[in-house]
Every structure is written in structure tokens, then in C-alpha cells.
Amino acid sequence: KRWPCWAGPDRPNMAIVCSGINVERYQNKSAFAWLREEYNRGVAVGGLCTGAHILAAAGLLSNKRCAIHWENLPGFSEAFPKANVFADLFEIDQNIYTCAGGTAALDMMLKLIGDDFDENLVNRVCEQVLTDRVRSPTDRQRLPLRARLGVQNSKVLTIIELMEANLSEPLSLIEIADHVDLSRRQIERLFRTEMGRSPARYYLEIRLDRARHLLIQSSMPVVEVAVACGFVSASHFSKCYRELYARSPQQERVDRKQLLAA
Incomplete structure (x- = not known):
């Protein structure tokens, strides 16, 4: 495909990748x-949601x-x-603009409007799009752990972090x-009460969840996924993965490709 080559007054000020x-x-x-x-x-140049992946693939x-x-x-970092x-x-770094997608695109747009115009226009746009504030770049993408997990115990939250x-x-x-100034037995009891499982089991599950994201979002070999998620061998990783998800890491990728092709 031949991509347009604008010149002079027809050249855009910004090109955004929506992905x-x-x-x-x-x-x-x-x-x-x-893009280069x-x-x-x-x-x-900019990217919305996974648009940063395209910009990175372009070497930008x-x-x-x-x-x-x-x-x-996780997959992007690898x-x-x-x-x-x-x-x-x-994030805005020199002439490159990226956002996490969803409503973060609105926040970045409002930031750009504020930079080029004034707060009055930003407020008028906020009224039109029914939002009452402009979030800062460093606001959380996800809910805090306390809200996400429904856990109130500060020690448990610190351990999960x-x-x-x-x-x-x-x-x-x-x-x-040692980090949280509790005994092993106290941690075991807390996790059984708050999370319904042992700390070792919970730790394993979040490592496997990270592995699942890497399998789905990247082309990393299974052995590299295993290492990136703290497993000593691909065979041990596959065994744990199958026990939790009822399929092998390899089958996870096959199922994902078939789903996307459907």
C-alpha cells in the first residue's frame, strides 16, 4: 500500500495511530x-491504546x-x-504522544487543548463531553488494589504489591x-482469611496470569515466558499452567489465534 506524502500546507500537524x-x-x-x-x-506522532506498539515497531x-x-x-515491555x-x-515525550486508550484519550486531548488555548476552552469541552475534571498523566489506569480486590487489610495489600x-x-x-514484619504463620493465616488461599498459591496465580498475558500478546518462546514469570523450567511452567487453565501454554496460543481468526 502506498502511503500519502503530504507537503507544504497540506502536511498534518499530528498523525495518530488508533490500535x-x-x-x-x-x-x-x-x-x-x-510514520518515521x-x-x-x-x-x-501518537498512539491510542496499543498504538504505542506500532510506534515502537516503527523504531520511534x-x-x-x-x-x-x-x-x-507486560508483552510490550518484553x-x-x-x-x-x-x-x-x-505520556508526552517531545513530539510523541501516547495514551492507554479508553477515556485516557480524552484526558490527553484536553491536555493538548489546554497547552494550545486556555483553561476556559478546556472547561467548555469538559462540559460538552460530560466530564468534571482533567486527570493528570500519572493518575492510575486501574483501580487501587483495595478496591480491585475488595481487601481492607493493609498488610495483605502490601504483600500483594x-x-x-x-x-x-x-x-x-x-x-x-521480613518486609512486612510478620511471621510466616501470620501471613498464612491472613491470606487464608482475606484471599481464601495460601500466599504461595496466590503468588503462583498472579505469575501465571502474567504468563497468560505474555502468551497472548507476544511471540516470546514459551521457555522465555516461563523465565520472565519466575519459573525454573518450561516443563514446570507448563504443568502449573495446565493445572490452573486446563490447557497448555501452547494450546493457549492456538486457541487465541483461532478466536481472532473467527
Whole structure:
């Protein structure tokens, strides 16, 4: 496909990539070359939702801050380690604009309007789109753990945050206990009460959930997915995965491809 080449007054000020699911399979070299050319000519480029994946594939996000939807962040981080990706609502780095999608696109748009015009216009636009405030780039994409899990115990929430921050190299229960100043037995009791399972089981499940996202969103070999999620071998990973999801990691990918092709 031949992409348009604008010149002079016809050249756009900004080119935005709107993208959704299955983005990792998009390999249009002409589109990538066009994005690079427009960017090099001074056109601002941006990506909504998984649009950051396209910009990274075009080579535009090396050492740049960017945002992507939280569900796609694990696979993106593995595929493009040179990109500085954050779970923020949106990121603006020089002439590159990315947002996590959904209502974050509105927040980024309002930020751009505020930069180019004034607060009065921003407020008028907010009234038209029925929103009462402009969220900052660093506002959370997801609900806080307390609301998301329905857990009130601060110690349990701290432990879960530790687990989520250490998926590739899991902490031992002793290390976790040292962090939160509790005994192993106290942690076991808390998790049984608050989460309905042992801390080891919960930790395993969130590692497998991360693995599932990587299997679906990336082309990483299964053994690399296993390592990225803290498993010592592909066979142990496959065994645990099958026990939780009733299918192998390989079958997960096959099922996903068939679903997208349907």
C-alpha cells in the first residue's frame, strides 16, 4: 500500500495511530516507514491504546517515555525493552504522544487543548463531553488494589504489591515476612482469611496470569515466558499452567489465534 506524502500546507500537524487487539501481528513496513518519515519531517506522532506498539515497531520509541493499556504492558515491555513504558494514563515525550486508550484519550486531548488555548476552552469541552475534571498523566489506569480486590487489610495489600513487583524473581515467604514484619504463620493465616488461599498459591496465580498475558500478546518462546514469570523450567511452567487453565501454554496460543481468526 502506498502511503500519502503530504507537503507544504497540506502536511498534518499530528498523525495518530488508533490500535486495538492483536496488534503484535501487524507488520506493515510501509506504514512504519511512513510514520518515521512524517516524524522526521516534524510531524507529531501518537498512539491510542496499543498504538504505542506500532510506534515502537516503527523504531520511534527507543529511550522515549510512552503509555499503553495495562493489559498490554507486560508483552510490550518484553518486545520493546528500549522503550520507557509506564502504566500512566498518557505520556508526552517531545513530539510523541501516547495514551492507554479508553477515556485516557480524552484526558490527553484536553491536555493538548489546554497547552494550545486556555483553561476556559478546556472547561467548555469538559462540559460538552460530560466530564468534571482533567486527570493528570500519572493518575492510575486501574483501580487501587483495595478496591480491585475488595481487601481492607493493609498488610495483605502490601504483600500483594510486593508479589506483583517481583514476578520474574519471586520472593520467598521468609523475605516477604521480613518486609512486612510478620511471621510466616501470620501471613498464612491472613491470606487464608482475606484471599481464601495460601500466599504461595496466590503468588503462583498472579505469575501465571502474567504468563497468560505474555502468551497472548507476544511471540516470546514459551521457555522465555516461563523465565520472565519466575519459573525454573518450561516443563514446570507448563504443568502449573495446565493445572490452573486446563490447557497448555501452547494450546493457549492456538486457541487465541483461532478466536481472532473467527
